[in-house]
Amino acid sequence: MGDLIKEWATQVAETELSGTLPQRWAHTQGVAERAVEVGDTLGRDVSLLVAAATLHDVGYAPRLVVTGFHPLDGARFLRDEHQADERLVRLVANHSFALLEAEERELRKELAGEFPLLEEPLLVDALVYCDMTTTPDGDRTTAQDRVAEIRSRYGDDSVVGRFIRRAAPEIFASVERVEAALAAQPR
Template sequence: MDEVIAGWARQVAEAELGDALPRRWAHTQGVAARAIEVGRVLGKDGDLLAAAATLHDVGYAPRLAVTGFHPLDGARFLRDEHGADERLVRLVANHSFALLEAEERGLREDLVAEFPLLEETLLVDALIYCDMMTTPDGGRTTAEERVAEILGRYGDDSVVGRFIRRAAPEIFAAVGRVEEALAAQPR
């Protein structure tokens, strides 16, 4: 991985999450570790995946939580305060089917207008895989267990609960596509 990008992403994420939200920081570190493993199927985009994985939840930081929708808040922060790469910002904004949650929150138009979804399916799927295969404490899990954990934490009738139920089939499909790509890669 490009050490400059990796170091910058880690520095930014740790500064925003490390002390304020240590459990979220632990999750972030686990997601970043998955990204390093998965990056081999993406070639040159492996570095971009690792940076996006490290920064995907930065919008949870209390000082950045303007809308309360962490993908949008994080992407705006990366764009506005850091002038981050457009593809990186768009990955953060749209990670793990954020568009569906944006609909639940009445923020779909904002998200689409500012940060259109990348059309690079495997790259987008890889970030979903890394996020959904990592527990809140940074450990490994399955996508099914992760969806169940999210539902248990937020509740079925919450905004997040409604979103994750809608997104679950797509999450499982994305994870399956990444697992197929990983299985097809020579070791």
């Protein structure tokens, strides 16, 4: 993996999101920028992280919606239409504690069965960090403010609201682990 996968991921995400969901595309670009920034903590997985960050919300594209659950729809699209790298597809499928939202949607069996969680904690945490420190418009934010924004946008009684309340402690812990890894890097 390298520059080619990052270019491919950008082309796919831009094609699927920029015209129909410009705000989602702006968020995606911001998440990818965060991935470039934190990539040094991962060494050889920088390209994979950037590609996953770029593609994490591709399942929102209207033409890709099948279940209405964007991690699953996006991962299936990447696997079935692009034969994408398995690790990349599994990261997209499971980004930002998607299994917890899958439970709320009664899709956990499908998500976990098709796309098992990657056993690479720092890589998984880094994608959570990138997603949860980026606003819908692509700007930098704190994980606390991002969770509050999601709760406000969807409402606490919605599927997403229930999910984000359950996931918040895990999200904050992931962000803290990445921030600690970043602080430990020599300057």
